[in-house]
Amino acid sequence: MDQSNLQHRIMQAMDRNPVCSFATVEGNRPKVRYMMLFHEQMTVYLATDRKTHKVEELEANPHVHLLFGMDKETVSLEGTGKVSDDPELRSKIWNREFEHWFSGPDDPDYVVLVITPSRVEFSDKDMNLEVWEG
Template identity: 55%
Template sequence: MEAKIVMEQNITKIMDHNEFCSFATVEGNRPKQRYMALYNQGLSIHLVTDRKTHKVEELEANPHVSLLLGYEKGGTKDVVEIEGTCRVSDDDELRKQIWNPEFKGMFTGPEDPDYVILKIKPVRIEYTSDSGEKHEWIE
């Protein structure tokens, strides 16, 4: 159990140092990927989007997602692959907590009905440290 806690701390540390991730959903039977800003509190992973985007429709049809982060300019040299499920949340407290003034270009404020949070529940995480060592976390 202690090893799992240490692994979760390592994964969290990597996520804390990577602002962006590649986020994949399934549209029909095909993967669809895009870059998104990453927000996390430990292994609680959140992405911000507009309710009117195709992502929301894709997630309603199939909640399985994949994220890839790391090894980018300004981030860490570690690579993290996350498999999980996603649900769309319009929880007011969470929206206020994640709100950033930079969102003003897309939303009127944290109360904007189109401002939603994608909540990712990881089921499997694989990460490769910058030394090439692989680790796997399973829910």
């Protein structure tokens, strides 16, 4: 199995699927919600408000799961997340759609969840499964 080719197909799937389901752990139970997905290479970025439960959940347990795709592929990503308020990163992924929730990239409540994948299961439309491990 060619890991670099698989990694490339995973990144293409991220490009095609701007929305993902994002699961954290609250106590000992999973908690899932839809979020806009941004990425650079295999690192995933999710924008959120620092006052949400997502931030508390990541600080208590950094293990996360993302699921996206359907038509051409299905991608299941396991990894760890951390909260970043780095101004450069916030500006980099700022999107005008965020204006519904934030005053701008400098809004003190706007933070970015940085997801580092450890394992990705990639299934093509024929349900052929390949696994990437970082």
